[in-house]
Amino acid sequence: KQLTSYRAWLQYQPILNQDYISDIKAQFSKISVADENEIISSCITELSVALKEMVGFTPVVDYQHTHKVGLHLTINKALPEEAYQLNESQKVLRLSGGSSRALLYGTFHLLRLIQRQAQLSDLNITEQPKNPVRMINHWDDMDGSVERGYAGRSFFYEDYQFIQDRQRIQDYARLLSSVGINALTINNVNVHQKETELITDTYLKEVSQTSDIFNQYGITMYLSINYAAPIEIGGLNTADPLDEGVKRFWQDTVANVYQAVPRLGGFLVKADSENRPGPFTYGRNHAEGANMLAEAIKPFGGKVIWRCFVYDCKQDWRDRKTDRARAAYDHFMPLDGQFADNVILQIKNGPMDFQVREPVSPLIGGLAKTNQFLEFQIAQEYLGQQRHLVYLIPQWKEVLEFDTYAKGEGTKVKDVVSGEVFNNKVAGIVAVSNVGRDYNWTGHTFAQLNLYGYGRLIWNPDLTAEEIALEWIEQTFGLNKSVVDAIGAMVMPSWQAYENYTSPLGIGWMVNVNHHYGPNIDGYEYMAWGTYHFADRDGLGVDRTIKSGTGYIGQYHEANSKYYEELESCPDELLLFFHHVPYTYQLKSGKTVIQHIYDTHFKGVEQVEAMIKIWNEVSEHIDEQRHHDVKARLEHQLWSAKEWRDIINTYFYRKSGIADQHNRTIY
Ligand code: GCW
Structure with a gap:
């Protein structure tokens, strides 16, 4: 039997309230399903396991749709792809979704309600995620270590091999889809020698098997690639994006990758950043670098996610003019509009690097003609490394609520990154994972809340930090009021405390x-x-002011630059960042x-x-x-x-x- 802590928020603990149990039995003893596929079978498995454990029975599943009572799962193409509805009337509980994936999200929603013993009669819920792409990035290396990992070793790799027991990956996929995650990368953005080979026949079979597991839970897998792969595995002497041989290398490589892994989402690239190779070596800019890959991957529907974490990590501390905070904007803003439509720029939430307090990156709300993802870090690299209890949702909410003034007052980050403000083709949010092989996934049990909360928040940024915490606490620790209140009182002020x-x-x-x-x-x-x-x-x-400092403040739209520039208005909590x-x-x-x-x-x-x-x-x-x-x-x-x-x-x-x-x- 699995440890309580391993189950994280999918506890499925036996419910003791007899009245509640009989209601659930009445509503769930029969499940009818209109369609059959791998994702719907994940729904059925999850419902069966969860009901067995929580209320002690296994539902009867009918694929012919003949049951008159019970739970009905149907696909309704009139709904947006990831949207679902839950309705109850006259002893029939209907879950309809725009796709099988939406049904899976609705299934987990139902199970969440049952775990919290909510009433299901007269249910009438419609849900649709705010952000189209909701992604996790792993910084796992194939030797089994995890860069900035604070929860044990990787559960994907050991000793440059994929770990053969895949149960853990499957349980992880369940956890992720239960909070609406629909994309992930499985290897570090720093792609070393062996990981460069993930796009070769050496590993493609296992890459494909791993992708299959995630696909069953509606999650699209991506790979981080090495920009210098043409040199390291292609036998070329250049990785210049404008070189014909390099283009051919990528076209051939991508074709081979997609033959093995047809549902791969695409590539994530850290280029010209912290000693990683990139187009700068060849005098090319990042649009030239990214577009070459984008063209190669486009025939397969793939995407290129390109990180903006580009700065000079070899600066002279005596040089008072260079300001790292300026770097991402200075590099990428001049290229706005030049990226192919299957390229997405991935921007860290702040201009530095996941500190406890930073202003919002001015690139968000700056870029108007480029697809973009916002990047958070669930791993607590600078926030106590999962040894300290720090609830991150309050911090992320401040970022999402920040007004960029990109189109005048009220242009909030949450509406920019969701793609609504600039009508982007691809949009969403990404975060660096905080899980590993530890028995409870996250080292600190309370760090589970940051993973849970990340998924819930980017599904619906209007949920409050309190609501999200309450959901997690009740599912993870049960409904005892004194426990629920106690944990709430611990987590809510924890970011401030740190x-x-x-x-x-x-x-x-x-x-x-x-x-x-x-x-x-x-x-x-x-x-x-x-x-x-x-x-x-x-x-x-x-001093990052326009008048006497590095000028960083000038990267914001005027309302914000005025606000930060003047000591009278600059908020206390960011004072020393700017002055x-x-x-x-x-x-x-x-x-x-x-x-x-x-x-x-x-x-x-x-x-x-x-x-x-x-x-x-x-x-x-x-x-x-x-x-x-x-x-x-x-x-x-x-x-x-x-x-x-x-x-x-x-x-x-x-x-x-x-x-x-x-x-x-x-x-
Ligand atoms: O925060 C820094 C980390 C590096 C990391 C880098 C990045 C993966 O210290 O470990 O490298 O950011 O985001 O690329």
Whole structure:
């Protein structure tokens, strides 16, 4: 029997309420289905397993549609492809969907309602995802490691081979489709030597088998490719996108790939970024680089997803003009309109790199004639690496609600990336995965919530962070009110808490080099990566203003650039991202910068102490394994938060010489 924690939010725990059970029995004992295919059979399997476990019976399935009562699954082509409706009347529960995939989403919706013991009579629900593409990127390497992985090794590969036991992949596909994910990549964007061969006969058979598993759950698989593949596996001496031999290499390679994996979605490319090869080597721009691949893959309906994480990672820290935050916009904005229609630019949510607080990338809302995906990171690389409890949905909601002013007031990020504002052919959201081989998938059990919430949020960005958390808590831990309230109270302030005890006011970084865990204020200060805080005895922050700084602020539409440029309007939480100010500068909160630093750092630690107290109070209602594991992580988090607090406070006390108004201990 599977461990409770392995099941994540698909617990299917036995329901004890007898009245509820008899209702469900009446409604589900017979299921009739109009169509038969692999996705519909996933629906039936899921319903059968879930009902057996939750209410103790196996439904009778009728493919002829003769049952007069029970659950009816039908495809209704009048509905949008991924939309579904759930209706109940006169003892018939109807689930209709625009496609089999929509039926699968509706099936999981029903099971979610049953797990939460919701009433199904008079049900009348219509659902349609906001974002057409809802994707996960894995940073798994074929040696079995996961770049920025905090939940154990890869469950796709070990020792440069695909793992033969595919059960785990299938369970993963179930988890993903249960929250509406419809696309994923299975290998790291940093494509090393062996992974370059994923598009060759060496691995294509297994690539295809893996794709088949995901397809059963309505998920389209993509591969990350190496831009220098023509050299590394094609025997050519160039990867120049305008070279005829290179074009031929890609056409032949793509034809071979699609013969083996006809339903492959396409390729994801990290080019000219952090030492990866790309078109710059040949004096070509990124539109030339991407369009060549797009042309090769187009006959097969494939797409090329091209990352915008392009910046100079070998900059001289003495050079005060170069600003990494500017890089993506500077590289890609001039190319707006030049990309083929099956190319999608993938843009990280902020201009730097998944920090606890960043402004929204100005490319989003900047690009008006290019397909784009927004990229989030579910893996908590800079947010406590799944050892700290940090609920990410509140952060992502701020990004999605941000007004870009691209078409005047009210042009929110959520409407740009969904493709609605600019009428894009392809649009959606992508995130870096946080799962691995750990028994509970995500290292920290609470990190499951970020995966769950990611899927739910990008399906419907108008869900609140509270609603999403509540759904996950009830499915994962059951309906006991004290447990539900306790966990809600732990997760809701957790992003704020993390921000409080780590780097202040939007400045970011201050982490240890390479592994990025734990405080190291000057860790990156004299390095080549372009991530500086410029603290001296008088103040800190990066001047990114138009008038005296790097000019980054000028990349936003006017309403936003004015807002950030002026100290009077620039919001406190991003102050040091945009401005260099003295420690004595007074924030809108009324505090000075230095006092804010002290206060938030003491507070952040207290917030973690409060989480621990809450968790201890509900121990008797939670299975021992999950309780014990979370508790151990919370205790580590407290230790780490204190380390952050004391190092940050001490550093700025020593730099500024200004004492804490409340005389608390600073070293
Ligand atoms: O955040 C940085 C990570 C790298 C990662 C890179 C990227 C996959 O530190 O590990 O490489 O971003 O997004 O490409």
